[in-house]
Amino acid sequence: MQHLAPGQFLRTVVYPRLDAVDKNLLDGLNPKQLGTSGAYPLTCPECKAPEAYYYPQSAFINCPRKRECGVSTSIWDAMLSTGYSQKEIFSILCDAAGVEPPSREKNNSTGEASSVASSSAELSIGQAVFRITQGMAASNASILADFQKERGYTEAQMKEMKLGYYTSPEEMVTELAKLQFTKEEAAALGYIEYDESAPEKLWSGLAGKVIGYWPHPDGSIRLWGRLPVGSGSKRNPKYKFAPSLKKDIPYLFSRRKPTTLTCVEGTFDAWALQLCDVWGAAIGGASINKAQALYLATKGVSEVNHMVDGDSAGWEGAVASIRNCEGCGIVTNVIALGSGMDDPDALVRSGRSSELLRLIEGRINAGRYLALMLSAEVGKDSLDLQAINRIYAAAQQLTPHSRAAFESQSSLLGVRVDLEAEAARVFSGLILNGMSFEQARSVVLRQTGYTITISKESNDG
Known part of the structure; x- marks a missing residue:
């Protein structure tokens, strides 16, 4: 060892x-x-x-x-x-x-050269890639300066983010080889890509992009990148994530601060929160998925905020996050951005950090949020049974604190949908309109979550 x-x-x-x-x-x-x-x-x-x-x-x-x-x-x-x-x-x-102290058999008698060799041997490929991309950033300071100017970041903010730069897959392979890492090892973790039928041809969608480092369950970082300037194109999109990246560990989660964790979709939105001294993390999607919720639970998180857009996609993402997090015992709050409202990154870069902090302070508990959404659905001209069913399914996962908020808000708003009766009504209407039993049962299940069954009782006299 x-x-x-x-x-x-x-x-x-x-x-x-x-x-x-x-x-x-x-x-x-x-x-x-x-x-x-x-x-x-x-x-x-x-x-x-x-x-x-x-x-x-x-x-x-x-x-x-x-x-x-x-x-x-x-x-x-x-x-x-x-x-x-x-x-x-x-x-x-x-x-x-609960660990054994290392033996002291070895000493420093071999001198400084041994220490340097030991340090090199202990370097993981993820640490090597971090070192290399940081060096690439230093060698391409003008590109990072253009990025900083377009984004409006200060020197202190750039220093805190420690963003790297990715020049080319060829240079990445060359630098990794100097540290005794192979092309195959790099490809396995998405640091480069190549076709096995033509292994000499290297490529990476990260080339020419400012680089960030997403933690991974296997202990090695994965890279994500953004064009330094411009909006990109279909062939060269603004953002790119390593092909092997799993987002089970939210980005920047380890940069804990003494606030409730606030999850957002984008990496720079997460940095915006961090730069406001808020514990922010990026989930890389519209909702906190099951793997992320489990990770938060194992790390002792008992309450989380999820910031979402105020559109239908944001609503669906919020409901999914509530279902996943509350089901793991994590009290969940929703921060819904209004239509056309700037995201955290835009707010911070435009000097409106206080507005972002007010949004976080105005977060809504999951139970209250679901009750408000239920009220909105019930108030429509025609009921969307699938949406109502999703709300009730999420409500079944609520923690006691959020469940109390749901019941209280629902009672206050006077909303309560009898889905059993609604399932029976829909089923009856479908049958009367000529649909077969199996087809009608399938539609009712899809719309309400209820399964219609008919059984015949035998009469033994």
Whole structure:
């Protein structure tokens, strides 16, 4: 097994398995109960204000008071400040994480060359691609400058986003080869593409694009890209995602902040939220899918906001998110953008961050949102039974908190649709109009979710 330096062992092995508050290692900082954002509020080791926060599996305690403090304190230094000694901290951390400390058989007798070789050997292909695309960005600074100018980002914002650049698949393969990674390994993760019948011909839809890094369940990043300027074309679209990208882990989820998680579709909308000190993440689709909901649940998220467009696609996405998240025990809120309203990215770039924050503050609980949607459907000239059925199906998944909101709002609005009676009415009408039993039953199931059955009871006398 490759020997790791103590610091690297803590970062890669110990901290990802550690909840320092749960193991009572930070009791001296007066930690409170785990919040809905998945973080523990506690006292900042630096400024002593009770406003800091710590996320399980993180190596740092963060202070949000940027003007007064803003310091990120390592768990190691925090333990020092609360009375632990240097000698005991390492073994205590390993024990709390349930891992064996590395043996100290190997030492530094081989000198600096050994350390450099070890560092190279431990580099993953994802880390290598990050390093390469960052280097490509540095070598093509004028292209990033054009992107920055068109988007209106400040130097500080560009520095925080750490966007890369992708020159060409040929250069990517050449640079990866220098780090002992093969073309086949790169293709397997979507960093390049080629036809097996003509492996010398390389291509990538990411070429010529500003690059971001989407985390992946297998531990390696996947790339997404955007044209530096312009709207693109059918042959060269503005946005491109690596062909092997799964979006099970929302983009920027790991950049936690002491707010409720707000999910949006686009990557730059997620960055807009982050730049406003809001915990924002991109889901890359119209709804929070089942895999994403499960991931949020495993990471301790108990409440989530989903920002959607105010059209029918946004409504369907919101209902799907409610069904998936509430079914996993996550209280869900909806932030519906009005017709023609700018998205988060446009709001922030135009200097209207306060408007974005007000939208988030005005979020609607899932139960209330479903009740309002039900009221709107019932108020139409003709009932859309499929839409009503989707609302009730989502309502069946609501958490107790959201269920109470649904019942309260529905009662207040005076809306209640008897789908059983409606299913019977539709079935009767279809039969009277000459449709067969099986056909009518299929239509009713599709429209209302109810299955019509007819059974004959035997008379034994």
